[in-house]
Amino acid sequence: MAIVGRILGAFNLLAAAVVFVNVLSGHAQLWNTGSLWDYINPIMGTAVVISLLVNLRRKISLPEEDRVSRMYLEVNVLFYASIILTMIFFSNWFYMLWDFGDASDESRTRHFIYWWFINPYFILVSGITGYHLWLKASRS
Amino acid sequence: MAGIRRMIGAALILVSLVIAVQFIAWRLYDSGDVWTIVNYISLVAIALAFYFNWERKYKSEASGETGVTREYIESNVLYFSTMILAALFLFNWLNLLVNGANDVGVEVMHDVVWVVVDIMLIVVMGATGGYLLQGHSGE
Numbered sequence: 001m002a003i004v005g006r007i008l009g010a011f012n013l014l015a016a017a018v019v020f021v022n023v024l025s026g027h028a029q030l031w032n033t034g035s036l037w038d039y040i041n042p043i044m045g046t047a048v049v050i051s052l053l054v055n056l057r058r059k060i061s062l063p064e065e066d067r068v069s070r071m072y073l074e075v076n077v078l079f080y081a082s083i084i085l086t087m088i089f090f091s092n093w094f095y096m097l098w099d100f101g102d103a104s105d106e107s108r109t110r111h112f113i114y115w116w117f118i119n120p121y122f123i124l125v126s127g128i129t130g131y132h133l134w135l136k137a138s139r140s
Numbered sequence: 141m142a143g144i145r146r147m148i149g150a151a152l153i154l155v156s157l158v159i160a161v162q163f164i165a166w167r168l169y170d171s172g173d174v175w176t177i178v179n180y181i182s183l184v185a186i187a188l189a190f191y192f193n194w195e196r197k198y199k200s201e202a203s204g205e206t207g208v209t210r211e212y213i214e215s216n217v218l219y220f221s222t223m224i225l226a227a228l229f230l231f232n233w234l235n236l237l238v239n240g241a242n243d244v245g246v247e248v249m250h251d252v253v254w255v256v257v258d259i260m261l262i263v264v265m266g267a268t269g270g271y272l273l274q275g276h277s278g279e
Contacts, residue, residue, distance in 0.1 A: 098167050
């Protein structure tokens with residue numbers, strides 16, 4: 001089981017690193033990052049689903065008590081952050097896949113703005129979840 | 141009463157799931173009428189969530205506990221989230237009813253508010269429904 005956790009953790013960390021590099025490259029205009037997103041989005045989608053399932057599992061396994069611990073705060077913040085990321089990522093990605101060609105300029109601009117929010121948010125959620133999985137696998 | 145609360149909890153979770161599916165997949169089918177129905181369901185769900193989260197916060201404060209407990213954090217976060225959700229939802233929905241979908245000049249603002257409202261609906265209804273479904277009476 002530890003090896004699965006390590007693989008999933010590495011995948012999420014790598015996905016976060018790839019998005020981080022591509023976002024920075026896009027801002028610095030080092031290369032044309034536009035077509036790269038077509039390959040990165042499926043990787044992001046997989047990492048988003050992994051984050052949601054891992055953080056749901058952690059929330060379910062929280063001990064039943066009324067004490068507020070660090071783990072309680074961290075697990076809940078990551079769980080709800082994963083839900084929000086899942087919703088907004090898949091909504092925007094499906095827009096890119098199905099509606100982008102026929103959309104107005106205004107609609108495209110709006111969805112590009114959503115990506116500016118999604119990308120750093122993804123780096124945080126996927127990176128932290130991946131780091132947690134990797135650390136847990138290393139300890140077991 | 142406990143059975144009714146559980147049924148309402150299950151209904152709120154169902155609302156949360158329906159909105160989640162609709163929010164992600166609405167572009168894949170003709171969803172204009174679906175949003176109209178979802179908006180009425182959302183109104184009822186927000187009213188129910190508002191009542192139960194107010195009741196939970198009221199009972200949490202009446203318990204006399206002065207420390208920071210899970211119940212204190214959860215009841216307050218859910219109560220104020222429901223208030224914000226209700227304000228944003230009514231603001232956008234009433235505008236939609238009065239001005240239609242093409243409120244010239246401010247369409248972008250309303251679209252962004254709908255994204256916030258839909259995501260908040262999914263989270264708040266899921267959390268409120270989960271609490272009620274587990275059989276908590278708030279006492």
